[in-house]
Amino acid sequence: EAQVTQNPRYLITVTGKKLTVTCSQNMNHEYMSWYRQDPGLGLRQIYYSMNVEVTDKGDVPEGYKVSRKEKRNFPLILESPSPNQTSLYFCASSSGNWETQYFGPGTRLLVL
Amino acid sequence: GENVEQHPSTLSVQEGDSAVIKCTYSDSASNYFPWYKQELGKGPQLIIDIRSNVGEKKDQRIAVTLNKTAKHFSLHITETQPEDSAVYFCAAKYDYKLSFGAGTTVTVRA
Numbered sequence: 001e002a003q004v005t006q007n008p009r010y011l012i013t014v015t016g017k018k019l020t021v022t023c024s025q026n027m028n029h030e031y032m033s034w035y036r037q038d039p040g041l042g043l044r045q046i047y048y049s050m051n052v053e054v055t056d057k058g059d060v061p062e063g064y065k066v067s068r069k070e071k072r073n074f075p076l077i078l079e080s081p082s083p084n085q086t087s088l089y090f091c092a093s094s095s096g097n098w099e100t101q102y103f104g105p106g107t108r109l110l111v112l
Numbered sequence: 113g114e115n116v117e118q119h120p121s122t123l124s125v126q127e128g129d130s131a132v133i134k135c136t137y138s139d140s141a142s143n144y145f146p147w148y149k150q151e152l153g154k155g156p157q158l159i160i161d162i163r164s165n166v167g168e169k170k171d172q173r174i175a176v177t178l179n180k181t182a183k184h185f186s187l188h189i190t191e192t193q194p195e196d197s198a199v200y201f202c203a204a205k206y207d208y209k210l211s212f213g214a215g216t217t218v219t220v221r222a
Contacts, residue, residue: 004155031208042118042201042212043156050208058209059113090155098208099144103155 002027004104006091012110013081021076021107023091031094032074033058033101034066036087043090049074050098081111114139116204118213126221131189133216135202138183144205145178145185149198150215156201160187192220 004025013019025032033048035058045058049068063085065077074093078085088108092101115138125131137145143164148156162169162176162185169176173192178185189196197220202213 033210035212040121040214042116042214044212045209048208056208059211092155099146099161099205100158101146101210103148103157105153105155 002102004091004093004102006089006104006107008107009105010108012112014112015082016080019078019081019109021078021089021091021109023074023076023104024072025074025091025093025102026072027093027095027102028071029093029095029102030071031096031098032068033092033094034064034074034076035090035092036060037090037106038087046076046089081109083111085109086111114142114204114206114209114211116202116211116213118202118216120216121214122217122219124219124221125192127192127194129192131187131192131196131218131220133187133200133202133218134184135186135204135213136182136184137204137211139204139206140180140183142204142206145176146203146205146210147174147176147187148201148203148212150201151198159200189218192218194220194222196220 034046035043047066049055091104146161150156
């Protein structure tokens with residue numbers, strides 16, 4: 001089944017404790033992206049990657065890091081999480097035309 | 113950058129009635145306008161899209177219209193059903209960037 005998977009689905013952590021949210025797609029898509037969803041703000045792009053080893057900042061990159069060492073994986077790293085990073089996070093992937101984006105199920109993060 | 117505004121933020125309709133959601137965008141270079149539906153506990157899923165060289169597109173009970181001059185586009189859902197209850201997002205794409213509206217929570221009353 002073609003899909004985007006994210007882990008973990010739910011995470012509670014404390015300020016300053018490094019964490020990684022994994023994202024994997026099995027559709028051989030070149031393009032992958034991370035979004036955060038907050039009430040009243042819709043989805044805002046954090047980082048995106050056009051292919052292996054090619055990443056760029058989105059609208060809200062502060063406090064986040066990403067890497068793209070393999071085509072199928074695009075982990076999101078929070079080196080020192082803060083409470084304002086409490087949010088619902090989505091990973092998405094897209095084929096070469098970068099139009100139809102397939103979203104993962106989401107990761108709900110709470111930073112205390 | 114691109115700014116997408118979406119209205120209304122909530123919409124309650126009687127089953128069988130129509131629902132309309134409107135979005136405006138700021139960057140005239142945007143050329144692709146998708147609509148996503150997000151059900152509770154799930155990721156957004158594409159339901160229909162339209163490109164800048166097309167004025168209207170239909171798929172069964174849903175349709176999207178685009179007015180490039182006015183820089184606005186709309187989603188129309190006819191004969192609404194309970195399964196249409198969800199959050200709907202519009203978006204506008206320019207280059208490698210997809211900017212989303214804030215979302216509309218649609219509730220279909222039985």
